[in-house]
Amino acid sequence: MDRHQAKPAPGRPRSQQAMEAVLTAVRQLLETSAYKQITMEGIAKAAGVGKPTLYRWWPNVASIVMDAMTKQARQDIGVPDTGSLESDLHLYIGDTCRSLTQGAGSIMRSLMAEAQFDDGFAQIFRESFICSRRETLIALLKRSAARGELPKDADLELLTDLCYGPIWYRLLNGHAPLDEPFVQAITAHIMRG
Amino acid sequence: MDRHQAKPAPGRPRSQQAMEAVLTAVRQLLETSAYKQITMEGIAKAAGVGKPTLYRWWPNVASIVMDAMTKQARQDIGVPDTGSLESDLHLYIGDTCRSLTQGAGSIMRSLMAEAQFDDGFAQIFRESFICSRRETLIALLKRSAARGELPKDADLELLTDLCYGPIWYRLLNGHAPLDEPFVQAITAHIMRG
Amino acid sequence: MDRHQAKPAPGRPRSQQAMEAVLTAVRQLLETSAYKQITMEGIAKAAGVGKPTLYRWWPNVASIVMDAMTKQARQDIGVPDTGSLESDLHLYIGDTCRSLTQGAGSIMRSLMAEAQFDDGFAQIFRESFICSRRETLIALLKRSAARGELPKDADLELLTDLCYGPIWYRLLNGHAPLDEPFVQAITAHIMRG
Amino acid sequence: MDRHQAKPAPGRPRSQQAMEAVLTAVRQLLETSAYKQITMEGIAKAAGVGKPTLYRWWPNVASIVMDAMTKQARQDIGVPDTGSLESDLHLYIGDTCRSLTQGAGSIMRSLMAEAQFDDGFAQIFRESFICSRRETLIALLKRSAARGELPKDADLELLTDLCYGPIWYRLLNGHAPLDEPFVQAITAHIMRG
DNA sequence: AACTAATCGAGACGGTACGTCTCGTCTTTTT
DNA sequence: AAAAAGACGAGACGTACCGTCTCGATTAGTT
Numbered sequence: 001m002d003r004h005q006a007k008p009a010p011g012r013p014r015s016q017q018a019m020e021a022v023l024t025a026v027r028q029l030l031e032t033s034a035y036k037q038i039t040m041e042g043i044a045k046a047a048g049v050g051k052p053t054l055y056r057w058w059p060n061v062a063s064i065v066m067d068a069m070t071k072q073a074r075q076d077i078g079v080p081d082t083g084s085l086e087s088d089l090h091l092y093i094g095d096t097c098r099s100l101t102q103g104a105g106s107i108m109r110s111l112m113a114e115a116q117f118d119d120g121f122a123q124i125f126r127e128s129f130i131c132s133r134r135e136t137l138i139a140l141l142k143r144s145a146a147r148g149e150l151p152k153d154a155d156l157e158l159l160t161d162l163c164y165g166p167i168w169y170r171l172l173n174g175h176a177p178l179d180e181p182f183v184q185a186i187t188a189h190i191m192r193g
Numbered sequence: 194m195d196r197h198q199a200k201p202a203p204g205r206p207r208s209q210q211a212m213e214a215v216l217t218a219v220r221q222l223l224e225t226s227a228y229k230q231i232t233m234e235g236i237a238k239a240a241g242v243g244k245p246t247l248y249r250w251w252p253n254v255a256s257i258v259m260d261a262m263t264k265q266a267r268q269d270i271g272v273p274d275t276g277s278l279e280s281d282l283h284l285y286i287g288d289t290c291r292s293l294t295q296g297a298g299s300i301m302r303s304l305m306a307e308a309q310f311d312d313g314f315a316q317i318f319r320e321s322f323i324c325s326r327r328e329t330l331i332a333l334l335k336r337s338a339a340r341g342e343l344p345k346d347a348d349l350e351l352l353t354d355l356c357y358g359p360i361w362y363r364l365l366n367g368h369a370p371l372d373e374p375f376v377q378a379i380t381a382h383i384m385r386g
Numbered sequence: 387m388d389r390h391q392a393k394p395a396p397g398r399p400r401s402q403q404a405m406e407a408v409l410t411a412v413r414q415l416l417e418t419s420a421y422k423q424i425t426m427e428g429i430a431k432a433a434g435v436g437k438p439t440l441y442r443w444w445p446n447v448a449s450i451v452m453d454a455m456t457k458q459a460r461q462d463i464g465v466p467d468t469g470s471l472e473s474d475l476h477l478y479i480g481d482t483c484r485s486l487t488q489g490a491g492s493i494m495r496s497l498m499a500e501a502q503f504d505d506g507f508a509q510i511f512r513e514s515f516i517c518s519r520r521e522t523l524i525a526l527l528k529r530s531a532a533r534g535e536l537p538k539d540a541d542l543e544l545l546t547d548l549c550y551g552p553i554w555y556r557l558l559n560g561h562a563p564l565d566e567p568f569v570q571a572i573t574a575h576i577m578r579g
Numbered sequence: 580m581d582r583h584q585a586k587p588a589p590g591r592p593r594s595q596q597a598m599e600a601v602l603t604a605v606r607q608l609l610e611t612s613a614y615k616q617i618t619m620e621g622i623a624k625a626a627g628v629g630k631p632t633l634y635r636w637w638p639n640v641a642s643i644v645m646d647a648m649t650k651q652a653r654q655d656i657g658v659p660d661t662g663s664l665e666s667d668l669h670l671y672i673g674d675t676c677r678s679l680t681q682g683a684g685s686i687m688r689s690l691m692a693e694a695q696f697d698d699g700f701a702q703i704f705r706e707s708f709i710c711s712r713r714e715t716l717i718a719l720l721k722r723s724a725a726r727g728e729l730p731k732d733a734d735l736e737l738l739t740d741l742c743y744g745p746i747w748y749r750l751l752n753g754h755a756p757l758d759e760p761f762v763q764a765i766t767a768h769i770m771r772g
Numbered sequence: 773a774a775c776t777a778a779t780c781g782a783g784a785c786g787g788t789a790c791g792t793c794t795c796g797t798c799t800t801t802t803t
Numbered sequence: 804a805a806a807a808a809g810a811c812g813a814g815a816c817g818t819a820c821c822g823t824c825t826c827g828a829t830t831a832g833t834t
Contacts, residue, residue: 011783
């Protein structure tokens with residue numbers, strides 16, 4: 001249900017320009033600094049924006065960074081549809097891992113870490129990132145199940161955990177790379193399930 | 194050890210006592226506060242210890258907390274040996290999950306998060322926690338491989354990722370419980386691998 | 387110089403209603419808060435008026451407060467005329483002190499303080515308050531001088547300072563009351579001059 | 580009464596150096612800026628001192644400024660003793676007025692104004708400045724009364740108000756100078772009282 | 773009756789300073 | 804020599820107002 005024909009809010013509307021300046025500034029900061037060194041104060045200064053404006057739109061650094069990430073590239077990882085579960089999975093997991101090894105990974109680690117400390121952010125982070133990716137994968141699996149490649153009673157949620165779990169585990173611990181053999185191994189492991 | 198007949202030291206050799214006071218204080222703080230609210234300042238005050246003393250022994254809060262955790266309970270999770278890989282795995286994974294759902298989980302999440310921000314701590318955390326658990330599991334798998342329950346060329350490192358990955362993934366995201374069905378599902382999937 | 391026969395300006399005229407709402411709101415705020423806690427923001431909200439409207443009419447809080455005060459009571463202190471300088475003075479100084487001890491004093495102190503920080507306001511404050519009262523007193527003295535109660539070369543400006551000075555001094559410092567003995571003492575002191 | 584033989588407080592003592600840096604910085608700021616433009620933030624930066632250090636010693640700008648003023652020159656105005664009340668008064672009032680027209684006046688005005696807004700500061704200001712000056716003058720008057728130059732029942736407190744009142748009144752309003760004729764006039768009036 | 777123009781309310785804007793917090797270091801006294 | 808206590812410089816935090824701006828709506832007088 002939308003606010004069909006809703007009155008525009010009274011008062012000066014929020015400045016799209018300011019918002020974009022902030023997101024751009026954050027992206028630049030992320031390229032030159034570690035996530036932990038990014039502060040509200042620094043963002044405000046870099047974006048030429050007042051601190052209250054920042055706080056009016058976002059509650060903390062993590063939310064801004066997340067916005068900058070999601071608005072930047074929503075289409076990084078497409079949903080493959082080759083007709084075969086195995087190749088679909090292989091492509092999807094491969095894209096996911098490649099994306100995470102190319103710079104986004106470090107930020108995602110920081111956001112995941114931040115989510116452990118702030119319940120409010122955790123909720124948004126999980127809804128925006130984790131769940132949306134999970135649902136994409138689940139849709140892929142469902143399609144495959146409809147083709148009969150999976151047993152009808154397969155627990156798709158669980159399969160998703162088995163897929164993303166090891167990826168995040170390696171990403172967060174850095175004890176082993178997210179490379180092609182790893183992608184193949186996960187794919188094979190899920191195919192056996 | 195006594196100061197048997199020793200000259201009174203020129204210094205003030207109270208260090209062991211101070212260290213224990215710190216660890217005890219941290220344990221108490223962890224029971225009543227969120228990890229994020231624990232500060233060096235707070236620990237020093239709670240332990241009746243000077244801040245420089247803290248910094249002389251540990252570089253940051255995370256290290257103290259980790260010390261307090263490891264010194265407290267090293268024997269939480271035993272290594273089962275029933276002769277069957279499946280039941281060994283089931284017991285081990287079950288113990289792991291139960292331990293993580295009983296309070297330690299929240300602290301482990303925080304430490305894992307902290308490790309994303311501080312490379313120095315990350316190294317210690319992985320060596321002390323992650324790797325030691327991985328090695329335990331690998332030993333269990335090796336024993337089983339020697340019994341012929343696993344193919345000789347099985348990638349034990351990878352199997353360990355497939356086991357711990359989903360557990361951490363659920364722990365960090367909280368989207369699903371670490372319950373008995375989950376334990377059984379992971380066990381089953383690894384048995385098939 | 388008037389806008390004699392000027393065209394009425396085009397556009398919506400300024401709202402008399404808004405102005406009165408502001409002054410009323412300020413009076414209410416003054417009753418419940420210290421002067422220092424009154425802000426443009428607060429006045430706007432209390433009066434249900436936009437901030438630009440406020441700034442269109444007044445440059446700062448002090449000016450609004452002064453307006454509210456002057457519009458409220460212009461006739462607090464009458465000019466006595468008993469035929470005797472001493473009794474005129476006694477009545478006038480007495481009225482002044484009574485008015486200042488009954489609530490107006492605290493606001494006058496704040497306005498006088500504000501005038502120390504803002505030259506623009508200082509000018510208005512002195513013209514509206516200080517000088518108008520001084521002129522009243524000088525008129526009273528002149529009348530008396532015409533009757534021969536004062537030497538012809540008496541410095542009336544100086545006498546006014548000798549009268550108002552101690553009153554303000556006690557008001558601002560609060561080290562002693564503006565009571566009847568004080569009124570009599572000042573009167574006597576001036577009579578001797 | 581001092582803390583005879585008191586234990587020195589434990590911990591690092593307060594840095595005399597920091598305190599002096601602050602007072603020096605404030606004096607420099609006062610020369611180049613209006614009082615109202617001086618902020619805690621600015622003082623901290625100018626003195627190369629942390630803000631908490633400032634707040635540890637003083638509650639607000641006014642207190643720092645007052646400290647800087649009192650520590651700078653305690654001997655500006657001596658207490659004359661010529662043997663004659665009239666010449667003593669004339670010298671004392673003259674010194675007071677000269678001191679107030681030479682730069683200190685503007686700061687004193689600001690401090691007096693500040694005292695109207697902050698009760699805590701008001702108390703300190705009155706004790707440090709107002710009362711100490713009043714007592715000096717009262718002592719002078721008492722000495723004279725002992726010589727029989729004043730009636731025995733003269734209200735010295737009141738005479739002090741009659742002396743300082745007009746001075747402050749002219750200082751705060753700026754409608755007339757604190758010049759030599761003014762000094763003579765006040766002296767003459769008090770002599771008649 | 774439609775147009776024009778200045779006002780209104782609301783509230784977001786870029787700023788600045790606030791007073792607090794924690795950091796990691798430094799200095800002193802005490803043991 | 805090492806302990807506690809705690810002050811230190813630094814700087815981010817989130818908040819409060821400032822005075823300006825940008826809206827849509829309202830309200831006159833002018834076409």
